[in-house]
Amino acid sequence: MRQYVISVKVENKFGVLARVAGLFSARGYNIDSLTVSATEQDNISVMTIVVRGDDRVIEQVKKQLNKLIDVIKVTDHTDLPCVQREIVLIKVNAPASKRAEIYQLGEIFRADIADISPKSITLGVKGEPDKIDNFIELLRPYGIKELMRTGRVSLVKEQ
Amino acid sequence: MKANGAQIIIESLKKENVEYMFGYPGGVVIPIFHQLFNAPFKFILSRHEQGAVHAADGYARASGKTGVVLATSGPGATNLVTGIATAYMDSVPLVVFTGQVSTRMIGNDAFQEVDVTGITRPITKHNYLVQDVKDLARIIKEAFHIAGTGRPGPVVIDVPVDISNAEHKFHYPEKIDIRGYKPKYEGHPVQIEKACKLIEASKKPVIYAGGGVIISNASKELREFVKLTGIPITTTLLGLGVYPETDKLSLEMLGMHGTYYANHAVNESDLLIAIGARFDDRVTGNIKTFIPNAKVIHIDIDPASVSKNVLVDVPIVGDCRHVLNEINKMIKAPSIDPWIKEVMKMKEEHPLTYDQPQKGMIKPQFVVEEIYRLTKGDAVICTEVGQNQMWAAQFYKYTQPRTFISSGGLGTMGYGFPAAIGAQLARPDKRVIDIAGDGSIQMNIQELIVAVQHRLPVIVAILNNGFLGMVRQWQQLFYEKRYSHTCINFAPDFVKLAEAYGAAGIRVEEKEDVAAAIKKALSINDRPIIIDFVVNREENVYPMVPAGKSVKDTIMRELA
Ligand SMILES: Cc1ncc(C[n+]2csc(CCOP(=O)(O)OP(=O)(O)O)c2C)c(N)n1
Numbered sequence: 001m002r003q004y005v006i007s008v009k010v011e012n013k014f015g016v017l018a019r020v021a022g023l024f025s026a027r028g029y030n031i032d033s034l035t036v037s038a039t040e041q042d043n044i045s046v047m048t049i050v051v052r053g054d055d056r057v058i059e060q061v062k063k064q065l066n067k068l069i070d071v072i073k074v075t076d077h078t079d080l081p082c083v084q085r086e087i088v089l090i091k092v093n094a095p096a097s098k099r100a101e102i103y104q105l106g107e108i109f110r111a112d113i114a115d116i117s118p119k120s121i122t123l124g125v126k127g128e129p130d131k132i133d134n135f136i137e138l139l140r141p142y143g144i145k146e147l148m149r150t151g152r153v154s155l156v157k158e159q
Numbered sequence: 160m161k162a163n164g165a166q167i168i169i170e171s172l173k174k175e176n177v178e179y180m181f182g183y184p185g186g187v188v189i190p191i192f193h194q195l196f197n198a199p200f201k202f203i204l205s206r207h208e209q210g211a212v213h214a215a216d217g218y219a220r221a222s223g224k225t226g227v228v229l230a231t232s233g234p235g236a237t238n239l240v241t242g243i244a245t246a247y248m249d250s251v252p253l254v255v256f257t258g259q260v261s262t263r264m265i266g267n268d269a270f271q272e273v274d275v276t277g278i279t280r281p282i283t284k285h286n287y288l289v290q291d292v293k294d295l296a297r298i299i300k301e302a303f304h305i306a307g308t309g310r311p312g313p314v315v316i317d318v319p320v321d322i323s324n325a326e327h328k329f330h331y332p333e334k335i336d337i338r339g340y341k342p343k344y345e346g347h348p349v350q351i352e353k354a355c356k357l358i359e360a361s362k363k364p365v366i367y368a369g370g371g372v373i374i375s376n377a378s379k380e381l382r383e384f385v386k387l388t389g390i391p392i393t394t395t396l397l398g399l400g401v402y403p404e405t406d407k408l409s410l411e412m413l414g415m416h417g418t419y420y421a422n423h424a425v426n427e428s429d430l431l432i433a434i435g436a437r438f439d440d441r442v443t444g445n446i447k448t449f450i451p452n453a454k455v456i457h458i459d460i461d462p463a464s465v466s467k468n469v470l471v472d473v474p475i476v477g478d479c480r481h482v483l484n485e486i487n488k489m490i491k492a493p494s495i496d497p498w499i500k501e502v503m504k505m506k507e508e509h510p511l512t513y514d515q516p517q518k519g520m521i522k523p524q525f526v527v528e529e530i531y532r533l534t535k536g537d538a539v540i541c542t543e544v545g546q547n548q549m550w551a552a553q554f555y556k557y558t559q560p561r562t563f564i565s566s567g568g569l570g571t572m573g574y575g576f577p578a579a580i581g582a583q584l585a586r587p588d589k590r591v592i593d594i595a596g597d598g599s600i601q602m603n604i605q606e607l608i609v610a611v612q613h614r615l616p617v618i619v620a621i622l623n624n625g626f627l628g629m630v631r632q633w634q635q636l637f638y639e640k641r642y643s644h645t646c647i648n649f650a651p652d653f654v655k656l657a658e659a660y661g662a663a664g665i666r667v668e669e670k671e672d673v674a675a676a677i678k679k680a681l682s683i684n685d686r687p688i689i690i691d692f693v694v695n696r697e698e699n700v701y702p703m704v705p706a707g708k709s710v711k712d713t714i715m716r717e718l719a
Contacts, residue, residue, distance in 0.1 A: 011339060015276060015288070022280055063463035069285040069305060072339045 001052050003032070005082070005154055008047040008065055009039075009073040016070045020047055023064050029053050033151030044072065048154050077154045086152040087126045089114060090136065093143035094121040102142060109135045120145055164292045164323040165190040168256065169198050171299040174331045177227050179203055179218060179584055181211040185231020186271065187258035187320040195229075203584070203609065208235050210577040210606040212242025216251050217578025220564045221539055222585035223376065225252040225307045232258040233271030236317075237278070241571055243313045244282040248568025249397060250374055252311035254302045259319040262290060275317045284312030292325035300332050309342030310461040311374060342460060346477030351485050354432075354456045354473045359491050361430035361454075363498045364390045367413065367442075370397030370567065371435020371459060377480035378402070378560040381434065384483050388492050391502050393421035395436050396548075397567040400557035405536075410502070411511075411556075414442040415704050416549040419509035419713065422702070424502050425450060426710040433457045435479045438468040439568070440706075448709040458482045509715075511553050513698075521670050523547070523622040523694040527554035530592060530620060533677045538590040539564065539582050543575040543599030545629035547622045549700040551594040562589075573602025576619060580606060583615045590618065590681065597623040598647055604656070610687035611661040618680045619689045621653060624696045632699045636714070657689040666691045 010016045017036060024031050032050040039046050051058070065074045077084075094102050099121070106113065106123050109131065115122035125135050129152050136147065162170060168191055172180065181203045184192045195202055205211035208230045215226030226246075230239050236257040246253050260269040276286045285305050287298045295318075302314040358364060372381050378401045385392055385408055392402050393410040404411050413421035425431060431453045436442070443449040446468060457464075457471040458479055465474040475482050513524040527550050530538070540555055542548040542565040557563050564582055566574040579593040593600075600621055610617050622628075625648035634642050657664030663683055667676045667690060680688040703714045 015280075018277070019280060026281060060463065060467055063467075067461070067463055069337060069340045 001054060003050060003052050003078070004058050005077040005084075005152070006049045006051070006062065006065070007075045007077050007154055008049065008071055010045050010047060011070040011072065012043045012045045013070055016045075017047070019068050019070065020049070020065065023061050024049070024051060027057060027061065029057070029061075033149065035151040035153055037153055046153075048152055050152060075156065077156065081157040082154045083157060084128055084152045084154040085126055086129050086132055087124065087150045088132045088136065089122060089124050089148045090139055090144055091115075091120050091122045091146040092139050093119065093145060095119065098142055102139070105135075105138055111135070160329045161326055162329040163190070163326050164295055164318065165194040167292070167295045167327065167329050168299065168318070168323070169194045170329050171296055171331055172227065173199060175225070175299075175303050178224070180227045180229055181205060181215040181218070181581070182229035183208050183211055183231065183235060185235045185258060187232045187260060188229060188323070190320065190323040191229060191256070191258070191318070203580075203613070205577070205609055206605040207603065208238035209242050209573065210603050210609065212239045212253070212255065213245065213574050213577035213603065214581035214606070214609075215253055216242060216246045216574075217541060217564055217581030218585045219246075219251050219253060219581070220578070221561055221582035223561065224585075225254055225303055226581065228253060228255040230255075230257055231271070232260055232275070233273050236273055236275045240278060240282070243279055243315065245566050245569045245571045245574055246313040247282045247284070249370060249566065250311050251313065252306040253313040254299070254306050255313055255315045257315060257317050258323075259288065259317045261321040262319045263321070265319065275315065279315045282313070283315050286315040286317065288317045289319065289322045292322050292327040295322065295327070296329060296331050297335065300335050301337060304335060305337070305340060309340070310371075343476055344460070344478040344481050346458065346475040346482035346485060348485070350473055350475045351482060352489075354475060355486060355490050357430060357454060357456060357473060358388060358390075358432065359493050361493050362495060363428045364388075364430040364432060364493060364495065365410070365424050365428040366390050366392040366432045366434065367395070367425065367436055368392060368398045368401050368434045369395040369436025372398060372401045372479050373435075373560045375435065375460070375479040376560070377435070377483055380480050380483035380487060383487050384490070387487060387490055389495065389499065390432070390493070391424060391499065393417070393425060395439070395442060395567070396552055396565060398436065399552060399563040400560045403558040404556040405558055407503070410506070412552050415444070415706070416553065416700050416702065418511055418553075419702055419715065420502060420505040422704065422710045422713065423505055428453045431455050433459070434483070435459060437464045440468075443468065444704045445707050445709045515670065518671065519669060521667065521673060521692055521694045523624065523692070523698055524550050524554045525670065526620060526622060526673055526692050526694065527551055527594060529673050529677055530594070531555040533674065533681065534590055534592070538562070538592050539586055541565065541575040541579040541582060541591065541593045543593070543595045544570045544572045545596045545599060545627065546624070546632065546698070546700050547594050547596040547599065547628070549629075550622065572599040576600060576617075577603050577606045579617045579619075580610050580615060583610075583617050584613075590616070592618040592620055595619050595621045596628060597621055597625065597650055597653075598627045601651075607657070607660040607662055607687060614685045615687060616684050617687045619687065621689065621691050622694050623650075623653070623691050624694050624698065625650065626696060628698075629700070631697070635697070635699070636703075637705070653689050653691040657687075662686050663688040664691070665689070666693065668693045
């Protein structure tokens with residue numbers, strides 16, 4: 001099982017999300033993340049799907065995605081040079097004694113302080129998924145109260 | 160021209176040259192029925208929506224045209240589901256209209272509301288919920304285009320009642336452009352060349368042709384290909400008739416109940432040329448031991464079918480007819496004389512057989528053979544599902560495409576009879592015969608009145624074994640002969656049942672009377688005929704490659 005990043009250009013119509021998601025769920029695949037994004041064209045959206053699966057099955061799903069009438073293009077970003085971004089919001093325990101450390105960590109990752117309360121800080125970070133993974137790991141010892149990732153968007157690099 | 164949604168539907172269907180619509184009314188489709196009253200095409204009122212969709216499917220398979228269906232919302236729509244899935248699995252073009260509650264009510268659990276587009280999403284090629292009457296004509300145009308092109312399939316259009324009543328100018332688009340849907344008909348020339356080289360160098364090639372060849376109307380091109388190369392050919396269940404089974408090079412059907420020679424030839428081949436077929440598990444058995452020595456060429460219009468179950472050496476994505484045409488232009492015959500000898504020997508040594516006593520008890524296979532003999536192989540045969548279906552496939556020799564109509568992918572009991580009604584409407588020039596089991600025929604028997612009403616002389620040949628025979632066969636062979644709930648000899652009197660409906664009914668209990676009964680049925684032209692053939696109760700279908708097993712595990716006959 002490997003993690004795949006699949007980018008699907010679709011007609012911006014109701015029902016498309018269900019069609020796309022249905023192809024994964026019918027095979028018992030759990031989608032790690034899925035973002036639906038507006039694009040440079042009004043009537044086209046892009047779905048960036050991160051999913052773990054077996055090679056043969058993912059190959060089949062990509063072909064099935066291509067067959068959907070509302071799908072315009074399917075690109076597998078897994079092995080392509082891409083720029084990828086994701087946003088995370090993390091609410092972390094922050095007693096007065098730990099606050100300075102947390103601020104410092106945040107600064108290194110260019111996090112913005114989204115909210116502060118007497119017991120916790122909420123930080124927002126955007127960046128490559130790896131960077132976000134790292135940031136989360138570093139904050140984990142402080143006690144993460146709540147965490148939310150947007151799921152990534154991915155563009156193939158200009159050659 | 161100003162029209163309401165209902166009129167737009169009728170006008171659009173006129174533009175599509177629709178001959179028949181199959182369906183059943185209900186509350187939210189009354190506006191459409193109101194307009195249907197004066198429509199120039201014929202409406203066939205089924206007695207259950209499942210009957211309507213199977214009839215449209217049978218019509219489509221027999222004619223090559225798109226079948227059209229109309230049903231009401233809620234239960235009307237859910238009754239269609241099995242029929243839509245049947246058509247989807249076998250790539251049959253249908254455009255199915257369902258009524259829907261008013262757009263304002265959708266999502267409110269309104270009376271007879273179900274999420275039709277949600278329910279049918281995985282069993283349609285595409286579906287639509289119409290939200291604005293302005294889109295209706297375009298959607299219908301797109302639906303026919305999508306249903307009938309590429310790899311065909313059913314398309315559902317869900318029409319809320321307020322859309323049927325809303326007014327708009329009728330304009331049927333001449334052309335449409337769907338950017339996400341551009342089926343590819345031409346095969347890649349480099350791939351075609353590669354395939355030709357492989358074929359020319361092969362020593363033990365076999366052609367494996369499926370329903371795709373029939374759908375793309377490539378029977379002529381396929382026959383030409385066989386003639387040019389001299390390669391033996393086997394077909395899938397849905398490919399029956401695409402090549403004459405009476406020809407020396409035909410190995411007839413392969414798969415779980417295929418002939419010994421088809422399965423063994425495929426197994427020993429060094430090159431398998433798959434055309435419009437999809438390596439279904441009923442064909443391959445255990446995929447790991449399937450074709451141990453063969454390279455594979457796969458011609459199919461659906462890229463998702465290629466390398467799905469079997470890794471393919473030379474994939475050619477394109478329409479079978481186009482691709483075969485190109486191949487035929489350049490192909491040279493391989494030298495395969497020893498292989499042909501070998502295959503012919505297999506054919507001679509292991510024919511399809513069964514034991515028919517001289518007198519008395521009727522073997523179901525014998526009935527099928529007699530139907531073949533007395534119709535001179537010129538009928539359209541529909542089947543139900545189970546043993547009847549397999550015997551119909553094995554013992555009737557098909558020589559023309561679109562003369563064998565059967566639910567292959569979904570295996571839907573109750574398909575055959577309504578499909579026969581549709582096929583008879585499509586082919587008034589042919590005798591249409593549904594080879595049935597006593598179980599399956601009871602699943603859509605209500606459609607009998609439709610055949611009576613329209614004076615369709617469909618013959619239903621029930622191979623009455625008093626069992627859900629195919630399940631009983633598995634119970635006998637693999638489940639200790641425990642016939643749990645498969646005995647159905649608590650049955651109606653099919654002759655009286657026929658008569659109650661105004662059809663003809665004949666019962667046959669002795670072998671000697673089989674021919675006379677078929678002849679009598681063939682002499683009736685103005686109503687359906689049910690022949691109740693009381694056959695040997697525990698006859699089994701052989702050969703049989705048990706599910707998930709290999710050719711070497713084939714059971715050839717009854718073990719004592
Ligand atoms: C709708 C449906 N339900 C159940 C089955 C499972 N099934 C496959 S064959 C079969 C028995 C069919 O019995 P019958 O129609 O009498 O035909 P026979 O096999 O005896 O020829 C059954 C129950 C099915 N294929 N379709």
